[in-house]
């Protein structure tokens with residue numbers, strides 16, 4: 001069961017030398033990010049090399065899916081670009097050398113836009129094919145919510161969350177920092 005811990009601002013103090021996912025010695029900080037409208041909250045979180053690799057790993061299925069998707073995106077982009085080029089240059093009103101150059105540029109532009117849109121569709125889709133281990137490492141800690149004064153972090157590891165809450169007891173008055181809220 002996951003636990004949430006609220007801290008002041010974005011200055012999180014992590015239990016010394018422990019990876020958030022496996023609790024073995026950490027090697028470096030990984031920035032976790034949450035975007036709310038135009039506001040971005042970033043918190044550096046310690047992970048070990050193995051868990052960092054796990055977080056970034058692509059499953060064989062994900063790699064295969066991305067490869068197929070890239071080939072299909074290129075084919076689709078080329079087909080749409082060609083169609084734009086052919087329909088412009090076959091228009092009798094536009095028949096001139098200059099129009100053909102513009103038709104080619106427009107065809108290329110449309111092909112690039114199609115490819116870009118496909119990329120934006122494919123990337124989130126391919127994340128569904130992440131392995132269970134990668135998903136677990138990514139869920140180890142996330143920023144659940146934040147506002148001007150506080151950040152709420154959600155930990156998958158309850159033991160870690162408790163240690164984290166202990167070292168983050170802030171002295172100020174306010175909505176009890178370090179307060180643990182059970183996840184509904």
Ligand SMILES: [Zn+2]
Nearest residue numbers: 019022048051
């Ligand atoms: Zn680790």
